[in-house]
Amino acid sequence: MLEKQPYATFTVVDASRSASRMRFTANRGLEAVEILEAASDLRSRLSAITGCVFVRQAVTYPVVEDEPATAIAGVSSDLVAVFVFTTSTEGQYAVVDMPGIRPELVLDEDYPAGLRVDTEHPTVVAFLDAITSGMWCSVFGYDIDALLGTIVERRV
């Protein structure tokens, strides 16, 4: 894997709510907390220059595969395994999409064949253990707790 230079992105909108983005590349090797502090400082300075308002800020650490392997023949990214999880709070859920599910991980026995992920397969169990470890949360910030269900979807 090849680490690229991190960058901060600011999204601003004008009076007509039209959005634009500004991007600033940071020095490689900086910790996230350092870039976040620098981005906040930069944002306050930029506010004095632009008449737009800031609506979003993000810091990205890109890492790219320098020598990507060949994907398994016949696997399509349009076949997506969807995992739905309950979270630490009732009524809050987390959805995780996994494009290109391997065919052997889709249950082809019992009703409804071809529509569910084999959640007892060791590789799937390993994923579920990781995502429910307390490290990951829903888009609203609730800790992912347990698997509610899966469905294998065809995307168009």
Place this chain on the structure above:
Amino acid sequence: MQFIIQEPTSELDGFLVYVPRVIVDLLSSQATLLLERRVYASEEDFERGYNLVAQLKGCILTCPAERLITGVEATARMVAHANYGLVFSVVSEDPLVIEPGIPVVPPGEWELPGALKQLDVANMTLIEIRDALQTEGAEPEDIAALLQLIGGLLA
């Protein structure tokens, strides 16, 4: 257009819908659009919409229609047997055929002494006992016979 999503009034504030198996993944797939912030009018609408759609995706395969109908029919047969003494039998396993059919209305005649029949018999007997005990000059032998009857009811 952006969507406004109201808070459900209760946990079961919704509908049971039959979704053909061959399109259930396509239907779920199309709902993915509703997991995106941009389609909602506010953060609150997004959070409500996201969680309701997530719940739909997570549960859409959990209750096959056949299993639901089979469960409801089994319950109806148990009620009919317990209350009216109707006797059902499996005619064939695959496909599953059970006869007689589930009655649409309660049967007028009891096949076996079901719970309702037994309650009716017990009620009539208790009325007879009460009337007998209220009769002046009841002999001890009569009372003993009545007590035996009560014992039989309690057995």
